[in-house]
Amino acid sequence: xxxxxxxxxxxxxxxxxxxxxxxxxxxxxxxxxxxxxxxxxxxxxxxxxxxxxxxxxxxxxxxxxxxxxxxxxxxxxxxxxxxxxxxxxxxxxxxxxxxxxxxxxxxxxxxxxxxxxxxxxxxxxxxxxxxxxxxxxxxxxxxxxxxxxxxxxxxxxxxxxxxxxxxxxxxxxxxxxxxxxxxxxxxxxxxxxxxxxxxxxxxxxxxxxxxxxxxxxxxxxxxxxxxxx
Numbered sequence: 001x002x003x004x005x006x007x008x009x010x011x012x013x014x015x016x017x018x019x020x021x022x023x024x025x026x027x028x029x030x031x032x033x034x035x036x037x038x039x040x041x042x043x044x045x046x047x048x049x050x051x052x053x054x055x056x057x058x059x060x061x062x063x064x065x066x067x068x069x070x071x072x073x074x075x076x077x078x079x080x081x082x083x084x085x086x087x088x089x090x091x092x093x094x095x096x097x098x099x100x101x102x103x104x105x106x107x108x109x110x111x112x113x114x115x116x117x118x119x120x121x122x123x124x125x126x127x128x129x130x131x132x133x134x135x136x137x138x139x140x141x142x143x144x145x146x147x148x149x150x151x152x153x154x155x156x157x158x159x160x161x162x163x164x165x166x167x168x169x170x171x172x173x174x175x176x177x178x179x180x181x182x183x184x185x186x187x188x189x190x191x192x193x194x195x196x197x198x199x200x201x202x203x204x205x206x207x208x209x210x211x212x213x214x215x216x217x218x219x220x221x222x223x224x225x226x227x228x229x
Contacts, residue, residue: 030209
């Protein structure tokens with residue numbers, strides 16, 4: 001279940017976010033979709049439930065070129081987004097169809113996948129149960145991740161603050177301790193860190209938590225993952 005009060009927020013040239021919420025087991029959680037503009041059209045990272053006004057606002061910005069499911073958990077609204085934007089490419093992580101069934105016209109993301117030629121870079125954290133791929137939008141200098149970094153702060157709701165304080169992800173950007181148990185092969189962490197570290201990141205947008213802006217953004221992601229390498 002998601003919140004119907006929706007509004008796109010422009011963060012930079014070619015970069016928008018849509019903050020919403022979802023409810024699971026009676027608890028409300030925050031959720032964010034990121035919209036990246038490219039010459040070929042818009043990339044929707046981790047699509048959320050989209051009301052009619054937001055769908056129209058997106059179409060006014062340009063063609064929806066790509067629907068991007070970043071990991072094996074951020075897929076709840078993917079099929080609904082496909083129904084709204086049937087001409088978009090659908091990029092998904094390896095293993096998602098095994099989890100939720102056939103996804104029409106989808107492409108599995110690999111190292112050779114071109115998301116947006118010369119405009120968006122990507123790197124996948126291999127050997128991890130999430131099978132998450134992060135994106136780097138060159139025009140805005142923005143790193144986009146789903147669950148590999150959290151940054152919960154006072155503006156978040158009580159339940160979220162309580163939970164993320166307990167797992168050490170409150171008050172500053174951090175990686176939840178339970179990721180350690182999702183790592184099947186540590187050899188993929190260093191190459192992943194090196195790939196992300198090679199990008200001139202000036203902002204980190206995650207699906208959950210406060211966005212990290214420069215100068216704090218530079219090095220924050222790779223440093224947070226250092227203890228797992």
